[in-house]
Amino acid sequence: MPLDTKGSPQARLEYVRRRLNRKKVLIVLDDVDTLDMLDYLTREQIFLAPGSRVIVTTRDQQLLIAARVHVIYKVRGLSSKSSLELFCLKAFNKSYPENGYEKLSEMAVEYADGIPLALEVLGSFLCSRTAEACKSALTKLKTHPDLRIFNVLKLSYDGLDELDRNIFLDIAFFFKGKHINDVIRFLDSCDFFPEIGISNLERKALVTISNNKIEMHDLIQQMGWEVVRQESNKDPRKLT
Structure with a gap:
């Protein structure tokens, strides 16, 4: 029976419950950016049969931690x-x-x-x-990144608050490869709250910590440079 898209939200919800309850299914939630999307399955009491799987992709690891997912798999770069x-x-x-x-x-x-x-x-x-x-x-x-690559990588940057964006850009320009304690000490003097800020960047895969040094993928670093270049073109005063 097809879903009546003109029905009330409650009617559509009941339809979903009837179709999914106690069935073995595979559900894929792609590019999740809010916890509400993950809470829906439990909040609305949709019970799936044993053997069902829910796969979630997200740019923010914290969402998976908060949702208490069973297994977190971090996608690695290709060999x-x-x-x-x-x-x-x-x-x-x-x-x-x-x-x-x-x-x-x-x-x-x-x-x-x-x-x-x-x-x-x-x-x-x-x-x-x-x-x-x-x-x-x-x-x-x-020196001039491809816009398609830039726009996709910039999605994670756009999701940051102002302080975390400042931390990201400082790392991209000045602190890549530097000891994490030195970076925190400097950013703390700027009142950027670096401990939580760097943690946010790490969970969004914008930076990594390796051997007590803060690292960043070259393309992500280039994305940061391009962000500043574009903003400076809009407001030349930012160059000074």
Whole structure:
């Protein structure tokens, strides 16, 4: 029986309950950004049969922690081999580089650093272009990021409050690779509340802490640079 989209919210809710209750199902909640979306399944007393699975994707690990999910899986970047294969599939329609494009393919893989979106965008953009054009494009990307990659990465930045944005930009410009205690000491002097701020950035995968040093993916750092460049173009006073 199809769902009557013109019915009342309560009627639609009852329909969902009847269809899902006690059934073994797979539910995927993609790009969740509020806890309310996860609370719905329990708040509305939707009971799923044993063996059911609910998969949630989010940019904010804290949501999963607060929702007490059973298992949290952190997506890792692709290996160099897998990155090269993905790039070549998009650029050359095969899993290995065209003759004469080996070095350029390595440059593209190094630039993307394991991010599938970047590999797909680069591969599709460079498809059927000359080696000289590919080299020029990859050189340009070091200072002028592709807008499709930039816009996706910027979603996590847009979800930050003002203080956390300031912390993110300070790390992108000055503190990448620095000892975490030194970074906290400086940011604390600016009244940025760095302990919770850095924790927020880490849970949104904007920074990582490794060997007591604060690290940031090159493309995420470049996104921060581009944010400031665009804001400075709108208000030249920010350059001073």
